[in-house]
Amino acid sequence: MGANHIRRLAIIGGTHGNEFTGAYLVKKLERFPDLVKRSSFETITLLANPKAFAVARRYVDRDLNRCFSIKDLENPQRSSYEDKQAKVIHQVLAAEENSKVDAIFDLHSTTANMGLTIIPVSDSPFNLQLAAYLSNIDPTIKVYQWEQSHDRCFLRSRFELGLTIEIGPIAQGVLNAWFFEQTEKLLCMILDYIDAYNRGQAPTAPSQLTIYRCTEIVDYPRDEEGIQAMIHPQLQFKDYAPLNPGDPLFLNFEGKTIFYEGESTVYPVFINEAAYYEKGIAVCLTKKEQIPIKSFTQVEK
Amino acid sequence: MGANHIRRLAIIGGTHGNEFTGAYLVKKLERFPDLVKRSSFETITLLANPKAFAVARRYVDRDLNRCFSIKDLENPQRSSYEDKQAKVIHQVLAAEENSKVDAIFDLHSTTANMGLTIIPVSDSPFNLQLAAYLSNIDPTIKVYQWEQSHDRCFLRSRFELGLTIEIGPIAQGVLNAWFFEQTEKLLCMILDYIDAYNRGQAPTAPSQLTIYRCTEIVDYPRDEEGIQAMIHPQLQFKDYAPLNPGDPLFLNFEGKTIFYEGESTVYPVFINEAAYYEKGIAVCLTKKEQIPIKSFTQVEK
Numbered sequence: 001m002g003a004n005h006i007r008r009l010a011i012i013g014g015t016h017g018n019e020f021t022g023a024y025l026v027k028k029l030e031r032f033p034d035l036v037k038r039s040s041f042e043t044i045t046l047l048a049n050p051k052a053f054a055v056a057r058r059y060v061d062r063d064l065n066r067c068f069s070i071k072d073l074e075n076p077q078r079s080s081y082e083d084k085q086a087k088v089i090h091q092v093l094a095a096e097e098n099s100k101v102d103a104i105f106d107l108h109s110t111t112a113n114m115g116l117t118i119i120p121v122s123d124s125p126f127n128l129q130l131a132a133y134l135s136n137i138d139p140t141i142k143v144y145q146w147e148q149s150h151d152r153c154f155l156r157s158r159f160e161l162g163l164t165i166e167i168g169p170i171a172q173g174v175l176n177a178w179f180f181e182q183t184e185k186l187l188c189m190i191l192d193y194i195d196a197y198n199r200g201q202a203p204t205a206p207s208q209l210t211i212y213r214c215t216e217i218v219d220y221p222r223d224e225e226g227i228q229a230m231i232h233p234q235l236q237f238k239d240y241a242p243l244n245p246g247d248p249l250f251l252n253f254e255g256k257t258i259f260y261e262g263e264s265t266v267y268p269v270f271i272n273e274a275a276y277y278e279k280g281i282a283v284c285l286t287k288k289e290q291i292p293i294k295s296f297t298q299v300e301k
Numbered sequence: 302m303g304a305n306h307i308r309r310l311a312i313i314g315g316t317h318g319n320e321f322t323g324a325y326l327v328k329k330l331e332r333f334p335d336l337v338k339r340s341s342f343e344t345i346t347l348l349a350n351p352k353a354f355a356v357a358r359r360y361v362d363r364d365l366n367r368c369f370s371i372k373d374l375e376n377p378q379r380s381s382y383e384d385k386q387a388k389v390i391h392q393v394l395a396a397e398e399n400s401k402v403d404a405i406f407d408l409h410s411t412t413a414n415m416g417l418t419i420i421p422v423s424d425s426p427f428n429l430q431l432a433a434y435l436s437n438i439d440p441t442i443k444v445y446q447w448e449q450s451h452d453r454c455f456l457r458s459r460f461e462l463g464l465t466i467e468i469g470p471i472a473q474g475v476l477n478a479w480f481f482e483q484t485e486k487l488l489c490m491i492l493d494y495i496d497a498y499n500r501g502q503a504p505t506a507p508s509q510l511t512i513y514r515c516t517e518i519v520d521y522p523r524d525e526e527g528i529q530a531m532i533h534p535q536l537q538f539k540d541y542a543p544l545n546p547g548d549p550l551f552l553n554f555e556g557k558t559i560f561y562e563g564e565s566t567v568y569p570v571f572i573n574e575a576a577y578y579e580k581g582i583a584v585c586l587t588k589k590e591q592i593p594i595k596s597f598t599q600v601e602k
Contacts, residue, residue: 027526028554056578057358111472171412171472173575177531177552225328230478251478253329274474277357 004126006161006194008042009103010093011187015065015155016275017052018172021183022107022165028184035184038191040198044101048089048155051081056173058275069153086155094158103161105190107183110168111274113237116141116186119164121156125294127163129202132209132293133193134186141186142240144269144286145213163190169237172274209293212240212267212286219280221250221258228252231272231282239269243285250282305427307462307495309343310404311394312488316366316456317576318353319473322484323408323466329485336485339492341499345402349390349456352382357474359576370454387456395459404462406491408484411469412575414538417442417487420465422457426595428464430503433510433594434494435487442487443541445570445587446514464491470538473575510594513541513568513587520581522551522559529553532573532583540570544586551583 011029013022029036029045036043047053049064060081067086072078078087092099104121118134118141120127135141144166146154156164165186167179196202220227229250235243242265243249250258260266266285270276312330314323330337330346337344348354350365361382368387373379379388393400405422419435419442421428436442445467447455457465466487468480497503521528530551536544543566544550551559561567567586571577 024531024554031554056575111475169472171470171575172474173578174412174472174573175528175531176534176537176573178534178537180531181534227476230325230476230481233477233479233482236477236479253325253332272475272477274357274472277474 005198006041006102008044008101009105009162009194010044010046010101011036011105011107012046012048012155013107014050014053015048015106016058016063016108017049017054017060018056018058019107019109019170020056020173020175021109021167021170021179023047023053024175025107025180025183025187036187036191038195040195041102043191044093046089046093049082049085051085058172065155066153068155068158072153089155090158101159103194104156104159105162105187106156106164107187108164108166109170109179110166110270111171112270112272113169113239114142114144114166114269115168115239116182117144117166117269118142119144119146119156119166121159121162121164124160126161126197128209128291129205129293129295130163130190130193131211132205133203134189135209136206137189138186142269143209143211145211146284147214147217205293205295207293208290211289211291212269213289214269214284215266215287216262216285217281218249218283218285220277220282221252227277229258232257235268235271235283237271239271240267242266243268306499307342307403309345309402310406310463310495311345311347311402312337312406312408313347313349313456314408315351315354316349316407317359317364317409318350318355318361319357319359320408320410320471321357321474321476322410322468322471322480324348324354325476326408326481326484326488337488337492339496341496342403344492345394347390347394350383350386359473366456367454369456369459373454390456391459402460404495405457405460406463406488407457407465408488409465409467410471410480411467411571412472413571413573414470414540415443415445415467415570416469416540417483418445418467418570419443420445420447420457420467422460422463422465425461427462427498429510429592429594430506430596431464431491431494432512433506434504435490436510437507438490439487443570444510444512446512447585448515448518505596506594508594509591512590512592513570514590515570515585516567516588517563517586518582519550519584519586521578521583522553528578530559533558536569536572536584538572540572541568543567544569 013026064082131143221229229252232248232251234248248257249260268283270284314327327346327348353360365383432444522530530553533549533552535549549558550561569584571585
């Protein structure tokens with residue numbers, strides 16, 4: 001068994017209580033644990049925010065997926081329900097020697113039309129090779145990366161290996177069977193890949209990966225009354241499609257179009273995500289990059 | 302001016318705080334009141350649940366659109382935020398002689414694929430004639446009616462004239478420009494119709510109206526752990542399409558299909574509506590009826 005062996009991994013759902021795909025998938029896996037059992041590693045499943053799930057809200061006190069900065073985790077003043085929950089999750093999955101995991105797979109959904117999107121928890125070669133393998137098998141799977149500075153308070157930021165999975169468009173508080181099955185299928189592909197990897201038999205990934213890297217976050221036009229324009233109907237549901245300088249971006253309430261004034265083509269994602277109104281995000285602009293995939297040393301047999 | 306003249310009407314949005322179409326449309330109309338001004342009647346606009354809208358939730362304490370039974374309105378023990386709000390709205394719009402309105406138009410949205418759906422607040426000839434006129438101009442507009450017993454606690458149940466408008470599929474907490482424009486356009490058609498009606502010049506409606514009348518409410522299969530099956534992928538987004546005995550209804554977490562076992566063809570609506578999980582409604586089954594439209598006496602010129 002080599003040093004890179006993945007001994008234990010966690011599948012996490014319901015980090016946001018109204019993202020039902022992951023929450024119900026975790027509940028299913030709790031009932032049918034054999035579905036995620038593989039002989040070369042241990043699988044832990046976790047419904048991360050049960051109180052928010054019970055009331056079908058993103059969170060009760062504050063966004064659990066913004067509670068994982070080292071500063072907040074170490075701050076005893078931070079004592080909201082989600083802060084406490086973050087500390088327990090961090091303790092169990094990241095800190096305690098006998099329970100910590102080597103990789104996490106955190107299941108989310110979005111109201112944006114992002115299909116299946118994977119977000120590597122870091123740029124480690126393992127994550128990128130896994131991402132390249134998955135998007136090669138199913139080219140509709142996209143790979144997204146936040147700005148490095150943006151996600152340091154996310155659950156995933158406390159881990160080196162793993163992926164966040166987003167799927168959409170799904171309304172909050174809705175369980176959509178088709179998306180549920182897509183997510184389960186992707187998860188099984190990931191587990192089979194890791195099982196093969198642990199045996200030194202990981203399938204060869206392509207030498208390149210297309211990654212959509214966030215370069216700019218754009219908010220809705222606002223004044224003291226609130227938002228002053230909507231995502232333009234021509235942009236709605238056009239996640240990952242090119243947005244060129246001069247293309248429609250917003251439509252205000254007087255019927256006036258506001259155009260994209262950037263200097264080059266970008267690829268918008270998280271377009272009109274319901275949960276991001278409160279975060280000042282109307283759309284995340286990305287650049288599309290081709291990155292070479294380094295082959296990592298496989299686990300020794 | 303005849304007895305049937307509509308002197309004052311109310312346009313209501315944000316009865317549910319996370320149904321942004323109506324809430325933002327009312328905010329727009331507050332800024333541009335000329336859009337809903339007509340010379341033969343007065344128009345009032347109302348954001349019904351501002352506290353829930355501010356936090357992008359359906360409600361704060363309980364569903365405002367279930368607070369309008371006479372019993373609850375008269376019960377001083379009922380003192381939640383929404384109960385108080387309902388009492389004020391009822392007082393102003395339905396009870397006080399100098400402010401009450403003759404008709405209401407209550408703007409909602411749904412995560413179900415119901416397109417533009419209108420729900421007459423009663424079976425009064427005026428409402429049915431208006432519904433017949435609208436669905437004749439735009440045949441994609443559907444007309445739905447709850448079971449009479451079901452909606453007595455709804456805001457609309459305190460009024461004789463008017464419509465509820467539903468539009469979808471829209472995720473909760475999302476403002477979709479296309480649906481926003483569709484709702485605004487429909488509202489303007491309604492106001493123009495009423496203005497013509499008040500002048501004794503209402504356009505002739507067709508002699509028949511297709512109405513989808515709720516006959517049965519079906520809940521998700523549940524046990525003490527929660528829901529045990531999802532809307533079947535073949536049924537998702539198929540609102541108003543015929544569902545025949547033997548057609549797939551649910552898919553459980555073991556992958557087993559649960560079939561519709563009714564005796565005749567029905568037309569399901571509110572399929573997988575996010576807000577109805579807590580109400581025990583997975584789908585509302587309707588029968589499709591053709592009803593004759595009685596011509597009413599027009600307002601005398």
